[in-house]
Amino acid sequence: MSKTKQEIYDVLIVGCGAAGSYGALQFSPDVKVLMLSKYSLTTSNSNLAQGGVAAVLSFEDDSYEMHINDTMIAGHHANNIEAVETLVHEGPGDVRKLMEYGITFDRKPNGELDKTMEGGHSRRRIVHHKDTTGAEIVRGLLAEIQTRPNIEVAENATLCSLARVNSGFRADLLIDGEAHSVFCSYCILASGGIGRIYRYTTNPKTATGDGIRIAYELGASIKNLSYIQFHPTAFNSQDGEQFLISESVRGEGAYLLNNNKERFMDRYDKRLELAPRDIVSKAIILESRRTGSDNFYLDISYKPAEYLLNRFPGIAEGCLKYGVDITKDLIPIFPCQHYLMGGIEVDIDSRTTVPRLYAAGECSNTGVHGKNRLASNSLLEALVFSRHAAEDIMRCMKAGYPGVSAHPYHRDITGAPMPGNIKSEIQSIMQRAYFVFADESAVRTGLKQLENILKRLKGSKYAVTTEYCEALSMATCAYIVLKEVDEQ
Numbered sequence: 001m002s003k004t005k006q007e008i009y010d011v012l013i014v015g016c017g018a019a020g021s022y023g024a025l026q027f028s029p030d031v032k033v034l035m036l037s038k039y040s041l042t043t044s045n046s047n048l049a050q051g052g053v054a055a056v057l058s059f060e061d062d063s064y065e066m067h068i069n070d071t072m073i074a075g076h077h078a079n080n081i082e083a084v085e086t087l088v089h090e091g092p093g094d095v096r097k098l099m100e101y102g103i104t105f106d107r108k109p110n111g112e113l114d115k116t117m118e119g120g121h122s123r124r125r126i127v128h129h130k131d132t133t134g135a136e137i138v139r140g141l142l143a144e145i146q147t148r149p150n151i152e153v154a155e156n157a158t159l160c161s162l163a164r165v166n167s168g169f170r171a172d173l174l175i176d177g178e179a180h181s182v183f184c185s186y187c188i189l190a191s192g193g194i195g196r197i198y199r200y201t202t203n204p205k206t207a208t209g210d211g212i213r214i215a216y217e218l219g220a221s222i223k224n225l226s227y228i229q230f231h232p233t234a235f236n237s238q239d240g241e242q243f244l245i246s247e248s249v250r251g252e253g254a255y256l257l258n259n260n261k262e263r264f265m266d267r268y269d270k271r272l273e274l275a276p277r278d279i280v281s282k283a284i285i286l287e288s289r290r291t292g293s294d295n296f297y298l299d300i301s302y303k304p305a306e307y308l309l310n311r312f313p314g315i316a317e318g319c320l321k322y323g324v325d326i327t328k329d330l331i332p333i334f335p336c337q338h339y340l341m342g343g344i345e346v347d348i349d350s351r352t353t354v355p356r357l358y359a360a361g362e363c364s365n366t367g368v369h370g371k372n373r374l375a376s377n378s379l380l381e382a383l384v385f386s387r388h389a390a391e392d393i394m395r396c397m398k399a400g401y402p403g404v405s406a407h408p409y410h411r412d413i414t415g416a417p418m419p420g421n422i423k424s425e426i427q428s429i430m431q432r433a434y435f436v437f438a439d440e441s442a443v444r445t446g447l448k449q450l451e452n453i454l455k456r457l458k459g460s461k462y463a464v465t466t467e468y469c470e471a472l473s474m475a476t477c478a479y480i481v482l483k484e485v486d487e488q
């Protein structure tokens with residue numbers, strides 16, 4: 001954000017991941033947009049996406065009906081069919097738009113897109129950029145944003161809270177730790193998921209559920225927050241840091257092995273290694289109870305080394321840091337939190353239940369994923385529904401809805417430092433209460449502990465820092481998750 005920053009914006013977008021950045025690009029040049037990124041511009045779930053984007057881009061052996069069907073099966077038919085149809089029918093257009101922005105996907109020697117397969121897909125329909133698809137998408141979107149004078153980007157800028165004012169919102173921010181307030185007529189929350197409420201997650205430090213907490217504070221409806229996806233195959237390092245071993249490794253033929261180095265998926269699902277994620281995660285936990293061991297492996301070492309290093313360079317490099325050579329060794333894996341299907345309830349135009357407040361991407365609940373996301377459908381959802389938000393806002397602006405006006409406002413962010421262990425307390429509660437399977441008594445205990453944490457966070461006069469805002473978001477989201485689990 002420049003020093004001479006404008007204090008009134010037409011649209012505030014909270015997040016610079018796929019949803020925030022793609023959404024910003026859909027506004028016409030006369031719409032003043034401010035985008036926020038809590039940390040660096042590339043710290044986001046989007047930047048870590050490996051596998052790719054699912055879309056029906058050709059019809060020789062694929063169809064919209066097949067993609068819809070696969071999405072519904074993975075989601076246990078708890079999906080919102082209108083949202084699924086919108087996703088599948090409109091998504092290919094958005095993927096083509098990415099290519100127009102200069103984002104590249106791998107191609108075969110004959111120039112055709114080189115599509116891959118992942119669990120739950122009945123066809124090869126996932127376009128990818130090696131195994132670093134998200135980084136390529138974020139790179140391309142941010143480069144395009146730099147060419148748009150109507151979009152201002154603020155890094156190290158945390159949205160702490162939103163207040164409703166006349167025709168819009170006052171957004172209370174911390175930019176490089178200092179208090180700022182800006183006014184906006186419309187706000188799109190594109191703030192990503194809640195992975196960090198768990199100790200074991202593939203998500204980066206941004207994923208603390210801030211947007212969901214802020215929407216909840218404004219009275220927005222939050223839906224299906226307990227629909228959490230646990231990815232079956234995160235690298236199981238000794239130091240506790242997790243990183244994803246993409247589903248496409250199984251898609252390209254990797255075997256899943258137990259402690260005895262035996263394939264075991266035939267005990268749990270006839271689709272074997274290519275069963276949807278929730279089924280594979282549950283199978284691993286059940287198999288670990290059966291064998292009494294948490295040691296599990298992926299084996300793709302039987303494929304040619306040159307092919308593996310070209311197809312999975314990011315994964316190969318990540319594993320090698322831990323001394324595992326994917327061309328020769330078994331890859332140690334275990335499930336971990338990966339994705340949030342539920343979130344801030346939105347309609348097909350990404351409107352929340354609060355006027356002028358929109359949500360898109362992982363923080364939203366469009367209903368597209370049902371109870372379980374089909375692999376590579378989430379980047380697509382971020383694109384399609386952030387565009388819908390932008391289109392709806394522009395419709396409102398064209399219809400002459402009044403814009404927000406600013407008023408002087410002073411915030412006191414001083415206070416005592418928050419104790420350092422609150423985030424890890426929340427993570428321990430969630431690991432015990434609801435990790436792949438729910439533990440009824442730990443859910444009840446967890447709810448009481450979270451109530452206490454929330455009382456402490458709200459009742460003590462702690463300094464308002466990003467750390468404090470994140471702890472508040474984590475405790476709020478964890479509480480909503482367990483409440484939902486308890487009521488099921």
Ligand SMILES: Cc1cc2nc3c(=O)[nH]c(=O)nc-3n(C[C@H](O)[C@H](O)[C@H](O)COP(=O)(O)OP(=O)(O)OC[C@H]3O[C@@H](n4cnc5c(N)ncnc54)[C@H](O)[C@@H]3O)c2cc1C
Pocket residue numbers: 014015016017018019020036037038039041043044045046047048049050051052053054133134157158159160190191192193202203204206210211244338339360361362363375376377378379380382
């Ligand atoms: C390791 C990994 C691999 C994945 N692979 C795939 C894949 O292959 N295909 C696929 O479809 N999906 C994949 N996913 C899921 C997908 O990446 C995400 O669902 C999607 O990118 C979410 O995009 P988003 O824009 O909603 O959120 P994010 O990309 O997470 O962006 C969130 C943004 O919000 C900002 N933010 C958060 N809180 C605040 C705040 N308080 N103030 C200001 N800014 C804030 C962050 O700084 C960030 O810029 C993967 C996810 C992970 C973690």
